[in-house]
Amino acid sequence: MTTLTGRAAVSTDRPHKLARIADLLDRRGATAVQLTSGASLSWLLDGARTSVPLGGPPVFSAVVRVDGEIVVTAPRNEAERLAEEEIGGAEIHPVDWFAPLAPPVEGVVDEAELEAELRAARASLLPVEHERYRRLGADAARAMTEVLAEATPEMSEFELAGRLAHAILARGAEPAVVLAAGAARGGLQHPLPTAAPLGDRAMAVATAKRDGLHVSLTRWVRFRGSEPDGAPRVLEVEADAWAATRAGRALGDVLDDIAASYRRHGFGEDGWLRHHQGGPTGYAGRDPKAVPALRDRVAENQAFAWNPWAPGVKVEDTVVLDGAGGVEVLSADPAWPRIDVRGVARPATLEVG
Structure with a gap:
């Protein structure tokens, strides 16, 4: 040939x-x-x-x-x-x-x-990449809404994950990560799906990949019961993470600020050590994962997926930060319930039933 x-x-x-x-x-x-x-x-x-x-x-x-x-x-x-x-x-x-x-x-x-x-x-995303990313983020967020709106307490984690993978593929993307945790497993950092039923409350996590780009998001659905008291506090950690992610800063220094935020919002000295915090994203799910002392610098128009976590609570979306404190949430669906956190619409728990 x-x-x-x-x-x-x-x-x-x-x-x-x-x-x-x-x-x-x-x-x-x-x-x-x-x-x-x-x-x-x-x-x-x-x-x-x-x-x-x-x-x-x-x-x-x-x-x-x-x-x-x-x-x-x-x-x-x-x-x-x-x-x-x-x-x-x-x-x-x-x-x-x-x-x-x-x-x-x-x-x-x-x-x-x-x-x-x-x-x-x-x-630093170029114009064509940025527009592709917006379309992928919207599709991934709609897929998540579509699947969780139809979830039931009796549904297994496997079925929830399978429906989510199908919804992502149906939109021309690849399900690079699909996780699901029912009420009994909501404290796991990476809940690979099992046959366990969802029960009172469930978490779904997805990373969708298309055009080489990765969009990651986490959502919660509740059928009965109440929210953990850590839910609003983990949103404050996320807001602090975004505020710390400024153009020119070393990622290791950003992570130091995130660690301090965990302490400040009542998650303890080692709260940030109990799960990785995410980091830059784009053509890899984490490009790279943020670790202490990492000297990679935050760039203008760079995508990030920070994922603050504590047992039973987590928040994650893929965003583009303009380097001056502005946040564009790529993985947002207007149909999903939202709350305001420092002027940015963040996902609330979807109540079903």
């Missing part, structure tokens, strides 16, 4: 991404980089679907040169599909299905050597 030309559409944002790569290569004194991660490949190639199993490793790699040339290496059994449906504006070199996808190339820097720089290059 000869070299193919990727025929999928190329967005108007591509030249800006290539310019960002050229800049970081110039700063490193390099002439090309070999991209191998799903996040970088999908970012550069306009949201191309990079894997076959959901969440699996990419089935191709790409060498990007400082002059903007892109050469993709893909197995023969994937190359034609990729050229037709996923990849545009690049040469595609087919290789045997058992051949290495990213063999070392003399003079080409491996992505691992530029990991932090590439994260920074992906961070």
Whole structure:
């Protein structure tokens, strides 16, 4: 099979991404980089679907040169599909299905050597990306509302999760994460669904992926009973997290402020240690997960999914922060009940029945 030309559409944002790569290569004194991660490949190639199993490793790699040339290496059994449906504006070199996808190339820097720089290059959303993100966020939020509005106390966590995965797929997205917790399991940080019934109160968590972008959100539904007293306080922690996420700040410093917020709102000294807090998102669910002392800097027009948690309470949405305290909630549905927290509409618990 000869070299193919990727025929999928190329967005108007591509030249800006290539310019960002050229800049970081110039700063490193390099002439090309070999991209191998799903996040970088999908970012550069306009949201191309990079894997076959959901969440699996990419089935191709790409060498990007400082002059903007892109050469993709893909197995023969994937190359034609990729050229037709996923990849545009690049040469595609087919290789045997058992051949290495990213063999070392003399003079080409491996992505691992530029990991932090590439994260920074992906961070600030370009116009096409931002609009795609808005559409995905709206679709994911509507899917969540649709499913939870039909939930019942007798429904199992498996059924709730299955309905949510179906609703996401029906909107042309992939369910990268689907979690469900009934009343008996609402204190778990990552409640993989089980056969347990939902009972009095339930939590659903989803990450939907489309065009390479990830939208994460958490919602609660209640059939009877009352809200835990931590519910309004965890919303205050989230508001503090957004206020701390200002352009130019190191993510480790933002996390320090979040830890202090847990203490200030009555969740104890170790409240923030009991679950990860989320962080930047975009072409990876967490890009990266915020950890102490992380020096990655907050960028203008960057997406975040902070997820403050305490036993029985959690809040999470995907937002774009303008770097000056402004918040655009991407994963909001006007049909979902809301409460005002410092001027931003936040999700209340949906009462059903």
